[in-house]
Amino acid sequence: MDFLDKLVLPQSLEHIALLHYMATIVLFLFVPFLSLVLGGSIISFYFKRKGLREPNDHFILFSKQVIEYTTFTKGAGVTLGVVPLVALILIYAQILHNLKLLTVSLFVVALILIIVGLIFIYTYRYSWVFKSFLSSVKFDERENEFTTFANNVARVNRKSGYWGIIFLLLGSYFFIGGINLALNPSDWDATGILYLLTSFSVFVKWLHFFTAALSLTGAFLLFIFFFWEGGKEIADQKYKAFIKKTGLAITLFFALFQPLLLLINLIALPSIALSSSVFGFVVISLFAVFWVFHLLYAMLKNSELRYSGMVFLLLVVASLTLIISEQASFRNVTKTQALVLSAEYAVTLKELKGEPMGITAISGADIFNGRCSACHKFDQKLVGPPYKETLSKYNGDVDKLAAFVLNPTKINPAYPPMPNQGLKPAEAKAIAKYILEEVKKYK
Ligand code: HEC
Incomplete structure (x- = not known):
């Protein structure tokens, strides 16, 4: 349907x-x-x-x-x-x-x-x-x-x-x-x-x-x-x-x-x-x-x-x-x-109102705090899986990870699909770089 x-x-x-x-x-x-x-x-x-x-x-x-x-x-x-x-x-x-x-x-x-x-x-x-x-x-x-x-x-x-x-x-x-x-x-x-x-x-x-x-x-x-x-x-x-x-x-x-x-x-x-x-x-x-x-x-x-x-x-x-x-x-x-839908709803609402997404500088840390941390932690499961568990397969490949963030696909059946965060390519790259760097601290 x-x-x-x-x-x-x-x-x-x-x-x-x-x-x-x-x-x-x-x-x-x-x-x-x-x-x-x-x-x-x-x-x-x-x-x-x-x-x-x-x-x-x-x-x-x-x-x-x-x-x-x-x-x-x-x-x-x-x-x-x-x-x-x-x-x-x-x-x-x-x-x-x-x-x-x-x-x-x-x-x-x-x-x-x-x-x-x-x-x-x-x-x-x-x-x-x-x-x-x-x-x-x-x-x-x-x-x-x-x-x-x-x-x-x-x-x-x-x-x-x-x-x-x-x-x-x-x-x-x-x-x-x-x-x-x-x-x-x-x-x-x-x-x-x-x-x-x-x-x-x-x-x-x-x-x-x-x-x-x-x-x-x-x-x-x-x-x-x-x-x-x-x-x-x-x-x-x-x-x-x-x-x-x-x-x-x-x-x-x-x-x-x-x-x-x-x-x-x-x-x-x-x-x-x-x-x-x-x-x-x-x-x-x-x-x-x-x-x-x-x-x-x-x-x-x-x-x-x-x-x-x-x-x-x-x-x-x-x-x-x-x-x-x-x-x-x-x-x-x-x-x-329900959490995923309401997160998507917030994005849709902002888009409808024509508001900026609340990201001024392209700083990976800001994007993480503003857009990802509601669902992700590095070492714990929230709505999404902990980065510690999912990022190793990207092998430090910033572009590959940025591609996922720009266009999330369904991966793990134990989780709901990740909603698209509506980032621009440069922002996706910045956040990808940031989390790949940060996750090293959790090894
Ligand atoms: C509304 C909740 C939510 C938000 C916000 C969110 N994610 Fe996710 N994310 C998920 C869920 C749920 C999954 C698991 C999807 C799956 O396995 O199909 C996921 C999976 C991932 C994965 C693992 C992909 C893989 O290959 O296994 C990465 C990396 C990721 N998210 C990065 C991000 C980044 C970066 C942001 C911020 C720009 C973000 N997420 C924002 C819910 C969210």
């Missing part, structure tokens, strides 16, 4: 902090929505197939209601699905500016797959309306235009549900792959789809998302059927019992995976991603999940339905705290990158 990278400008530290908050908010909208649509499609499709094989009206009715409730309205697909993901792509492009990792590209592929998936799923949803309307009309079975039409609708319904699920699953995999890659600097030079296929941590993270999505959807169904606005009017007691049993089973079964997957994901994080706030939010999330177990147990034992609201709320809290924790790790991982 080179063109996106060229589009964005370096940002100040305050701006980057703001971008992280925006990413959190955008994820608050997007992740629960994607979870419900994906979970709802799978549950609906499963019960539709079951309903076609077994003569039980409950399955078909349930399938139809599930997809109707979990996809809200057509507009939700755009406002909660597409728009947030586009915003996320722009935010990540800014934060990861110049790093050349694949995250933004993976997000773009995810966006395309998810848009296609949503189109299929909304087709699936609306073809249900037709399908039930047509099946309520009684008509002559022979060569009838209606019969053909009804068959077509049934086929669209079947195919769109199937393909919608496939595309959403793929889209979510690319999305999670992008999120995971951004958290693991050791994989930043990974290229292509191979990363997705071979990374175990992507798989576990996706599995975590997938199981959490189904658990959340189960809880959402209990919430919608039995809690929201006093619950739906369900005259058929058998159907009511069926919904309750199914909703509880889905919520509980998939919630059981959460603590373990959450811990594996935490362990898989590189140490630079960890901080007390990362742990703190994970603990809150775990706490919410255990509380959910407790309430589900009470619901199973006493046939209580009034906890439905609380279970759903707690699972939402569990998801949101995980999102906050994930953004905190992302922030930790990109701390140096």
Whole structure:
């Protein structure tokens, strides 16, 4: 996504902090929505197939209601699905500016797959309306235009549900792959789809998302059927019992995976991603999940339905705290990158204002103090590597070093790329001479 990278400008530290908050908010909208649509499609499709094989009206009715409730309205697909993901792509492009990792590209592929998936799923949803309307009309079975039409609708319904699920699953995999890659600097030079296929941590993270999505959807169904606005009017007691049993089973079964997957994901994080706030939010999330177990147990034992609201709320809290924790790790991982960007930002700002770069005499020492010392020491690692370690390979060659300073290239994967300092050739030569001379004192 080179063109996106060229589009964005370096940002100040305050701006980057703001971008992280925006990413959190955008994820608050997007992740629960994607979870419900994906979970709802799978549950609906499963019960539709079951309903076609077994003569039980409950399955078909349930399938139809599930997809109707979990996809809200057509507009939700755009406002909660597409728009947030586009915003996320722009935010990540800014934060990861110049790093050349694949995250933004993976997000773009995810966006395309998810848009296609949503189109299929909304087709699936609306073809249900037709399908039930047509099946309520009684008509002559022979060569009838209606019969053909009804068959077509049934086929669209079947195919769109199937393909919608496939595309959403793929889209979510690319999305999670992008999120995971951004958290693991050791994989930043990974290229292509191979990363997705071979990374175990992507798989576990996706599995975590997938199981959490189904658990959340189960809880959402209990919430919608039995809690929201006093619950739906369900005259058929058998159907009511069926919904309750199914909703509880889905919520509980998939919630059981959460603590373990959450811990594996935490362990898989590189140490630079960890901080007390990362742990703190994970603990809150775990706490919410255990509380959910407790309430589900009470619901199973006493046939209580009034906890439905609380279970759903707690699972939402569990998801949101995980999102906050994930953004905190992302922030930790990109701390140096943020410094690099803000240093570039300062340069860009001066250039825009047409100010001199603050260097009057071409003195190597002044340039070092004014332009390099923020990131470099001779004997210690700061943002950049210590000169003691990097300068020996230049063998005292002033021109070669000046060429690097004038046009820094990516060298060591353990560091972010060095931003261009915008020096003039004479200045680059002066600073090169100066540091090559100074570094001898540190042998
Ligand atoms: C914003 C931070 C930053 C500033 C300012 C900065 N550098 Fe760097 N520098 C880095 C980073 C990060 C690297 C490591 C780049 C890499 O390995 O890809 C680096 C690497 C280097 C290297 C090692 C190159 C090599 O061959 O391994 C030299 C030499 C260097 N910088 C000189 C300078 C000089 C001279 C200045 C001042 C004119 C300067 N840097 C200003 C961040 C900075």
